Amino acid sequence: MNAPAKLGLKQRYSLLTHGLDWKPSYQPMDKIYPYAEFEGIKIHDWSKWEDPFRLTMDTYWKFQAEKERKLYAVLDSFSQNNGQMGLSDPKYVNAIKLFLTGITPAEYQAHRGFAHVGRQLPGVGPRVAAQMQSLDELRHAQTQIHTLSHYNKFFDGFHEFTHQHDRVWYLSVPKSFFDDARTSGPF
């Protein structure tokens, strides 16, 4: 049996990922991708957009799992040792309150927004990249909640973060930005 040809990272990724898509014949393109053209942008060749990271899904899982194991070990350790007692400046707590109320719900919006892009753009490359981004944004939202969960136990101002995001005047700024992004077209 012949030895198999050695596949480089770029070729292997291309064979395993770009080849997955096909030109539909039972449903029209503009019904499957209804939002691809309304913004006025015309793409002639989707294959020109290549995801530079070229992560296959199993590689994504492998690296992310390793990072999460380490991160949650740090969070557990912080919790067990009451890390909040080591703060040198109380202003830090105010900063992270703004973070949880202002940014974390926006991370969640970005997760849903990238899911939208990950379905609606006709090219395989950008779709896979957007889907991984959607996963990453969910990661951000959840790791932030899990990290700040500890502070929530000892400080006020964290415990109604989703309620506040949708109502407090200064939080309407990030809310508006992400509502705007989420409601715009895929491009």
Next chain:
Amino acid sequence: MTIDIKTLKVEPRRHTFGHIARRLGADKPASRYEEGTLDLQATTNFHYKPLWDVEHWHFDETRTAIRMSDWYALRDPRQYYYATYNIARANQYQATERNFEFVEKRGLLASLTPEWRDTLSFYLLPLRHVEWGANMNCTDICDRGYGTAITAPCIFSAGDHLAMAQIIGRVGLMLDGNLGNALDAAKAAWMDAPEWQGLRKLVEDSFVIKDWFEQFVAQNLCLDGLIYPLVYTKFEEEGRAKGGTAVTMLTEFMTDWFAEHSRWVDSVIKTTAAESPENKALLSGWFSAWGRAASEALTPLAIRVLGAEKGPAAVEACVATLKKRATALGLAAV
């Protein structure tokens, strides 16, 4: 002389976030799954209507005919959040990786009889396109669905389907020594071979389903519910006598995944059906229509793989199992 080492005990002011405590009924410690899922999606005071769908808000319960008094009743029994999902999948894939190395090192695909090698290439490799279709539908549901409880697991499923498409791709590369010809031939079969057109049409039809919950039933219950048992049990059993055991090792991930994923799908369907007779009627109707379409679409392929008698019998057996499953979930018997 005794030495007293005092530990510093700091009393917490509360155990969890307000919205979590209200759901749990009291302020008590919550799990990471709960804190990372419950009430995370905004429900009000949206600033703009979507340019791409002015009839709805970007998070809108009316994108489906299904009605839930609480969309967070649809909890994931696996309790996956991002970290636990990735860790679970990375662990599961280690076995797959080892199997690929083992099969490659020992050249085990050489044991395939020439006829089965052809049949295998014909039925397995084009399935990577079916997986890609499933990836698209799961991403679609994550986009259009309501509530973190059901939408977050959908992006996980999308990732799962991409991984399985790539596993099939790797099998294809192993079959032709990394030249890519096998995958090209599979694409041609997917596009043109008569045995595949019913399924390809069904997949393309599933892309344009308007109601995202109907899409959930069509993809996660009907399509998946027939394809995995048919291909990874019935077809593979046939292959085992023809040198196909190595392939079973390479696709073991699919069998394990299907069992795990079904626990989630079943939980969602059961809870939704139990909510109201209207939900039950909708779900039953969708199940009946898409289930029938899926079994019809798969029959030509089954005939090609198992023959004119065993083929349809295998499909019927899988359909019978699926109907029993649906009945147990509370759907009206069809």
Next chain:
Amino acid sequence: MPRIVSITLQNTDDARPIIEAITADNADCTVHSYPGIVKIDRDDSLTVRRSSVEQRIGRDWDPQELHLSMVSMAGNLDEDDDYFNLSWS
């Protein structure tokens, strides 16, 4: 005037050989140290070479392992089996 490319890595044991490989292979890097992280800036382009890292850690190394240590990056990415390159040109 060339734009700056940058890579930011966690300041851990795993990342140390990578940081050393980068500074050895890329002339005129500026290395900034912050709590827990190291930011390496360079004009126009920067390359992490597989062979360079392998030399320092004594085992096979896949450039994709960079994801375990990388916090942030700036520049267009070109990655293959033997290198991870950031540049603006």
